[in-house]
Amino acid sequence: MILEKKNMAGRILLLLLCMNVVSFIVNAAPQTCPADLGGKCSEDSEWEGEFFPGIPKIKYEGPSSKSPLVYKWYNAEEEILGKKMKDWLRFSVAFWHTFRGTGADPFGAPTKFWPWEDGTNSIAMAKRRMRANFEFINKLGVDRWCFHDRDIAPDGKTLEETNANLDEVVALAKELQGDKIRLLWGTAQLFMHPRYMHGGATSSEVAVYAYAAAQVKKAMEVTHYLGGENYVFWGGREGYQSLLNTDMERELDHLARFLEAAVAYKKKIGFNGTLLIEPKPQEPTKHQYDWDAATTANFLRKYGLLGEFKLNIECNHATLSGHSCHHDLETARINGLLGNIDANTGDPQIGWDTDQFLTDIGEATMVMLSVIRNGGLAPGGFNFDAKLRRESTDVEDLFIAHISGMDTLARGLRNAAKLIEDGSLAELVRKRYSSFDSEIGAQIEAGKADFEMLEKKAMEWGEPKVASAKQELAEMIFQSAL
Ligand code: XUL
Ligand code: CO
Numbered sequence: 001m002i003l004e005k006k007n008m009a010g011r012i013l014l015l016l017l018c019m020n021v022v023s024f025i026v027n028a029a030p031q032t033c034p035a036d037l038g039g040k041c042s043e044d045s046e047w048e049g050e051f052f053p054g055i056p057k058i059k060y061e062g063p064s065s066k067s068p069l070v071y072k073w074y075n076a077e078e079e080i081l082g083k084k085m086k087d088w089l090r091f092s093v094a095f096w097h098t099f100r101g102t103g104a105d106p107f108g109a110p111t112k113f114w115p116w117e118d119g120t121n122s123i124a125m126a127k128r129r130m131r132a133n134f135e136f137i138n139k140l141g142v143d144r145w146c147f148h149d150r151d152i153a154p155d156g157k158t159l160e161e162t163n164a165n166l167d168e169v170v171a172l173a174k175e176l177q178g179d180k181i182r183l184l185w186g187t188a189q190l191f192m193h194p195r196y197m198h199g200g201a202t203s204s205e206v207a208v209y210a211y212a213a214a215q216v217k218k219a220m221e222v223t224h225y226l227g228g229e230n231y232v233f234w235g236g237r238e239g240y241q242s243l244l245n246t247d248m249e250r251e252l253d254h255l256a257r258f259l260e261a262a263v264a265y266k267k268k269i270g271f272n273g274t275l276l277i278e279p280k281p282q283e284p285t286k287h288q289y290d291w292d293a294a295t296t297a298n299f300l301r302k303y304g305l306l307g308e309f310k311l312n313i314e315c316n317h318a319t320l321s322g323h324s325c326h327h328d329l330e331t332a333r334i335n336g337l338l339g340n341i342d343a344n345t346g347d348p349q350i351g352w353d354t355d356q357f358l359t360d361i362g363e364a365t366m367v368m369l370s371v372i373r374n375g376g377l378a379p380g381g382f383n384f385d386a387k388l389r390r391e392s393t394d395v396e397d398l399f400i401a402h403i404s405g406m407d408t409l410a411r412g413l414r415n416a417a418k419l420i421e422d423g424s425l426a427e428l429v430r431k432r433y434s435s436f437d438s439e440i441g442a443q444i445e446a447g448k449a450d451f452e453m454l455e456k457k458a459m460e461w462g463e464p465k466v467a468s469a470k471q472e473l474a475e476m477i478f479q480s481a482l
Helices: 002-019 085-089 095-100 123-140 159-177 206-225 248-269 293-302 315-320 325-334 361-373 395-422 424-432 439-445 451-461 471-480
Strands: 091-094 144-148 182-187 230-233 274-277 309-314 338-342 382-384
Touching: 085 361, 085 395, 091 095, 091 123, 091 395, 095 123, 095 144, 123 144, 123 159, 123 395, 159 206, 182 206, 206 230, 206 248, 230 248, 230 338, 248 274, 248 293, 274 338, 293 309, 293 325, 309 315, 309 325, 315 325, 315 338, 325 338, 325 361, 338 361, 361 395, 361 471, 382 395, 395 424, 395 471, 424 471, 439 451
Parallel strands: 091 144, 091 382, 144 182, 182 230, 230 274, 274 309, 309 338, 338 382
Antiparallel strands: none
């Protein structure tokens, strides 16, 4: 019984943590509207002064600096392998974690009370939060951001009212973006509202399928209006809890029809951004259809959608599916599908989507090896789908977390470039497969070697001599670059 309760609590915890469930919890926060605004916070979208006073524009100072509010490795304009660091990395702030994350979990109330929050989910509050977002982005010196429709504007009583709320906040976002800041991607939140309990595109209810389509249509329109470079589909509830009550074949067919309709609508409105699917194996469902890069690639292939979509690989999702982040990046890359990275990491001792900022330099170096081999990510980038720990409660922690995540990937980029320039790792791999450079090897690779011919060769060559894989040497070379 006790065990059962523990399991139950664990499952609820998983569900809420991985979904970034935030907006309904915001309402539980105490009033923090500062007195100097005369208590008008919830009616007044204006905010006098800075949201982040005392935080300077973050600059590059180099590795010897001791200040937490400077870049030690990320030097935006510096060229690495012929491209500026900012162009390799194309960093983006995730609105949902940074501005809707409250630190709440199923066992505890919110812990973060940002001074600009007034405890409401009003349009005025949404607009003020949007101003905070752009001040944050400007001070951090990144050029991009990402959002879900429902993070940035509240639901109305009808779909028409909800769309009007979104339009109002998006108009302000457009103004605040100016010429410099770009929307890396937008997306529709098809997982929080109870109507989506059976899924959106894979719901057993046709009315929900239609509602989801209408929501994605609108989210694509506002993404286009904001000059979005990509549009993301993350199927949080596109999966099942039990196969006994699920027609998996029909649900997958519906998902494909939904995505086909999205492709058609993209073309109709002249949106040139890349459509991205973000794989994740589970959470909140027991099984999500876009399990990992390989499963998603096969889904796209089966339904003739390759060429219309790329993948947004999230590191913590890759590890949840039993792979390393590097594995899923390479799987996406060699299939021509690597479009964007949701930059985060999990915790090796915790089995769920903890969405932590990536601080492991070895992992960052492997990530950057894939990105360099891919020739970069553009028009994709690195979106920080990562949040502060519940116990980190200072406004400056938002900056420190992003700076640390950016410096880690910048360091990964520098290390990966060192490895590529040094060439010994590539040479080790090249040598390992060099037997295939022979005449027969080339015939095999060209699909011109049949079994009879190979049998003849095997008899002629006799017992093969098998060389060492040199894994420890490869690890030694890799380590020497960190
Ligand atoms: C959930 C997740 C989402 C997507 C966008 O785990 O990663 O926030 O990135 O819906
Ligand atoms: Co994500």
